[in-house]
Amino acid sequence: MLLAxxxxxxxxxxxxxxxxxxxxxxxxxxxHFSKFxxxxxxxxxxxxxxxxxxxxxEKNGEAVSPEAxxxxxxxxxxxxxxxxxxxxxxxxxxYESQRQGRISFxxxxxxxxxSVIGSSSAFDPKDMIxxxxxxxxALLMRGFSVEKFMDSCYSNIDDANKGRxxxxxxxxxxxxxxxxxxxxxxxxxxxxxxxxxxxxxNSKQIVAVYFGDxxxxxxxxxVSMNFAATLDCPVLFFCRNNGYAISxxxxxxxxxxxIAARGPGFGIPTVRVDGNDVFAVYNATKAxxxxxxxxxxxVLVEAMTYRVGHHSTSDDSSKYRSVDEVNSWDKGDNPIxxxxxxxxxxxxxxxxxxxKLRASLRKEVLQAFAHSEAKKKPNPLLMFTDVYxxxxxxxxxxxxxxxxxxxxxxxxxxxxLFEPADASQLE
Numbered sequence: 001m002l003l004a005x006x007x008x009x010x011x012x013x014x015x016x017x018x019x020x021x022x023x024x025x026x027x028x029x030x031x032h033f034s035k036f037x038x039x040x041x042x043x044x045x046x047x048x049x050x051x052x053x054x055x056x057x058e059k060n061g062e063a064v065s066p067e068a069x070x071x072x073x074x075x076x077x078x079x080x081x082x083x084x085x086x087x088x089x090x091x092x093x094x095y096e097s098q099r100q101g102r103i104s105f106x107x108x109x110x111x112x113x114x115s116v117i118g119s120s121s122a123f124d125p126k127d128m129i130x131x132x133x134x135x136x137x138a139l140l141m142r143g144f145s146v147e148k149f150m151d152s153c154y155s156n157i158d159d160a161n162k163g164r165x166x167x168x169x170x171x172x173x174x175x176x177x178x179x180x181x182x183x184x185x186x187x188x189x190x191x192x193x194x195x196x197x198x199x200x201x202n203s204k205q206i207v208a209v210y211f212g213d214x215x216x217x218x219x220x221x222x223v224s225m226n227f228a229a230t231l232d233c234p235v236l237f238f239c240r241n242n243g244y245a246i247s248x249x250x251x252x253x254x255x256x257x258x259i260a261a262r263g264p265g266f267g268i269p270t271v272r273v274d275g276n277d278v279f280a281v282y283n284a285t286k287a288x289x290x291x292x293x294x295x296x297x298x299v300l301v302e303a304m305t306y307r308v309g310h311h312s313t314s315d316d317s318s319k320y321r322s323v324d325e326v327n328s329w330d331k332g333d334n335p336i337x338x339x340x341x342x343x344x345x346x347x348x349x350x351x352x353x354x355x356k357l358r359a360s361l362r363k364e365v366l367q368a369f370a371h372s373e374a375k376k377k378p379n380p381l382l383m384f385t386d387v388y389x390x391x392x393x394x395x396x397x398x399x400x401x402x403x404x405x406x407x408x409x410x411x412x413x414x415x416x417l418f419e420p421a422d423a424s425q426l427e
Contacts (some may be wrong), residue, residue, distance in 0.1 A: 061341025111308030114335035118281030150372035185218030195235035214245025228298035242307035275303030379421035
C-alpha cells in the first residue's frame with residue numbers, strides 16, 4: 001500500500017513537471033530566437049573582458065570604498081574570524097601529527113579559510129552541504145566539535161564512520177553535511193539530485209555543493225550544471241578555484257575565463273568573488289542562496305583563491321611550483337591576516353586579545369587531539385556490518401574467517417588497541 005501511494009505521488013508530480021517542460025519547449029528556446037545578421041563573425045574569448053571578481057576588502061583590510069564598508073554584525077564577524085583561526089590551528093597540528101606517523105593522511109585548507117568559512121556562514125543550518133575535502137570549516141561553523149573531527153582522523157571508537165573511511169572524509173547527518181566521497185566530482189550530480197528532490201517537496205532549503213577547479217574539469221560537473229539548469233534545481237555550485245588540481249595548474253586545465261564563464265552557457269546566474277575576502281564571499285553566497293531559493297534555480301559562485309599548502313600529505317608541491325610563488329600568496333594575500341587587519345582597524349580586537357585567542361584555540365585543539373588519540377579503535381570485525389540489513393552467508397563467512405585469523409595472531413594485530421565487539425554489533 002505504501003509503495004503504491006508513493007508511486008502515485010511521484011507519477012502525479014512527474015505529469016505536472018512533464019507538462020511544464022512541454023510548455024517551455026514551445027515558448028522558451030532563447031538561442032532559437034536570436035537576431036539574424038548578414039555579418040559573419042566569431043566570438044573570440046581573448047577579445048572579451050574577463051569577468052570581474054567582487055571584492056569588499058583590500059588586501060590590507062581596508063574597505064575598497066566607503067560604500068563597500070561591511071555592515072555585518074560584530075558577533076558574526078568575530079565568529080568567522082574565530083573559526084578561520086581555529087581551522088588554521090587544527091590544520092597545523094594535524095599536518096604535523098601525520099608527519100609524526102600518528103595519523104595516516106591529511107589535507108589542509110591553508111590559504112582557503114575565507115572561502116569555506118565565509119560561504120558556510122551564509123547558509124541556513126537546514127541547507128544540505130556536499131563538500132569535497134577542504135570543507136571541514138563548514139562543519140565547524142555548524143557546531144561540529146574539533147574532537148569529533150579528530151575522531152574521524154584517528155578512526156577511533158567515536159568515529160561516525162567506525163574507521164571505514166580515511167581521514168578528511170567527514171560528514172554529519174545531524175548537521176546536514178553529506179559524507180565526503182574520494183573520487184573527484186561525484187558530489188556534483190548527487191547534489192543536483194538532492195536539490196531536485198527538495199524542489200518536488202516545495203522545501204524552503206537549498207543544496208550547496210563545493211568543488212575545486214580540478215573537479216570542474218570532470219564530465220560530472222558539466223552534466224550536473226546542465227541538469228540543474230534545465231530542471232531548475234535550487235543548488236548553489238561553489239567552486240574554490242585555488243589554482244591547482246593537485247599538480248596541474250589552471251593554465252593546463254582550461255583556456256576560457258575560468259569556471260565562472262561556464263555558468264551563463266548553461267543558463268545559470270553566476271558571480272566571481274575574491275575568495276580571500278571573507279566579506280565578499282559571505283555577501284556573494286548569501287545573495288546566491290536567496291536567488292536559489294526565491295527563483296528555484298541553480299547559481300554558480302567562483303571563489304578565486306590559492307592553495308598555500310601541499311595538495312595533501314602525499315604531495316610535495318615544490319616539484320611543480322616555486323617557494324617564492326607560495327610565499328607571495330601566503331604573505332601578500334593571507335585571508336586571515338586580511339580580516340585581522342580589519343578587526344584591528346575597527347578596534348574589535350587588540351593585538352593582545354588576538355594573541356590570547358590564538359593561544360586559547362591552540363590549547364583547545366591540543367586537548368581534543370590528546371583525547372582522540374587516546375581512544376581505542378573500533379573492533380576490526382565491524383568492517384563487515386552496516387552493509388546489509390541481514391548479513392548474507394558469504395559475508396558472514398568472511399567475518400568468521402577474519403575472526404579466526406585475528407585470534408590466531410593476537411600480537412600481530414595489536415588487539416589491545418581495539419575495542420572488544422559486542423555480539424549484538426556483529427549481527
